[in-house]
Every structure is written in structure tokens, then in C-alpha cells.
Amino acid sequence: MTEPQSPRIATAESARRAARMMNLGNIVAMVLPFPLLIFWFGASMFVYAMNRHHPNPKVGHYTQQAAYRLYAVTGALIVMFTAAPRDNVWVWVLGWVAAAAALVPLSVRDLRRIQQDDWQDTPIVDDHHHP
Template sequence: MSLESTKTVSAEESKRNARMFHYGNILSIAIPFPLFIFWFGASMFIYALYRHHPNPRVGYYTQKGAYYFYSLAGFLVVILTFAPRVLFENISYALILWGLCALVLIPLSIKEIMLINREDWKDIDYKDNTRNNNR
């Protein structure tokens, strides 16, 4: 009994999966509290799910989205760790910081989504080595 079977990932499914991380980035910065924090956790799941996708371009675009988001999150950790108390007492400073983050992350994510949409995607056949071959 062979455990291998050939499966196909459609081009449209690959394109949708490649855009997923970037949509999460845009949503998390558009509604920063609490989505930025929730997306930090959910993005790890999305990254693990799509980084080793059968179509290597999906993994590439997922990794680029992760670079953008985790770089911004790391920047915020450093800034907020050493921020003066006034940053937490005056909402206008928080709004300025949020605006700067949105100014960086949203255009980068939109640019990547546009690149994904322009790319010529093809169906990918791959060998499934799992025991659950009923699909």
C-alpha cells in the first residue's frame, strides 16, 4: 500500500493564500487595538501554514509580509519600552505613532497585493505523503 498520492493546488488558491498575510497586516494596523495584538499571534499560525506551501511563491510572499509586520512590531517594542511617560498619558502622541505605523505598513502591503495579483499563477501538483489520502 503506497502512502503517496498526487494532489493539485489551484492557481487561484495559491494566489489567495499568498495575499492572506498582507490582508492581516492591513487589518491589524487599520484597527490597532486589539487587532494588532491578536494578529501578532494569528500571524504566527498563518506564517507556519503558508511558508512551506507547495507553491514556493506563496511562501515567498508570506515571508515578505512577515518581514514587514515583525519589523514594525519590533520597532514598537523598542520605542514603547523607552518612551517617556507623556506618550502614554496624551492620546495625540499615540495617534501620531499609529499614523506613522500605518504610513509604513499599509502601502507596503498594498504594493505586495498588487504584485501578487499581477503575477502569473499556475496550478501546482505535489506528492502528499500523509496517511489521510481520502480527499
């Protein structure tokens, strides 16, 4: 007979770190938009998939909010840059400034909220029951 295993734990600190990932990526991608925004757009989908259903539901909440903002801003940039004249660099700069102005302050706000939030260790529930 096997002894029952103690439950695995997602520590409070690991949850806080996971909750920060999307917002930190958003900030870095806005500070160095080319080429990082392009790469972060793809990598963010992995981060989202990894953290949206974290054992601590607060991680999922913060990740989802950061993702909503990133995808809204990048969607708006795609529309704007598709219609933008290719020979006017100021349209591109204005788009980047507007995107950064929309994304960075809200990401910083969430990083502060994450830091101040009360994080607890969370047991990891195994949904796959083996006989």
C-alpha cells in the same frame, strides 16, 4: 494491488488566496490597531507557519516578505511604546501613524503584485513515502 493515485493539486487560485492572507491581515491590523494588532501578531505566526512552505514557492515568498515587514514594524512599536510616556496620547497616535505608513503601502503593493502574478496549479508532493 492498489492503483496509483493521481497527484493532489494546489490550485492557482488557492495559492493566490494564500499569498494574500498575510498582507490582508497586516492592513486590517493597521486600520483597527487596538485590539486587532495584538491578535493579528499572534495569528500571523499561524498564517506564516501554514503558508511559508506552501507547495507553490511564490506563496512562501509573499508570506515571508509580509511577515518581515509586520515583525519589523511591531518590534519597533514595542521599543517605542516601552519608552513612551504613558500620559501623552499623541506619542501613541504618532507611533500608530508611522507603523501604518510603513506597512499599509507596501502591503497594498504586494497585493497588486500577487494579483498580477502568473499563478499556476502546483502538484503537491508527498514527502512521506509509505511502503
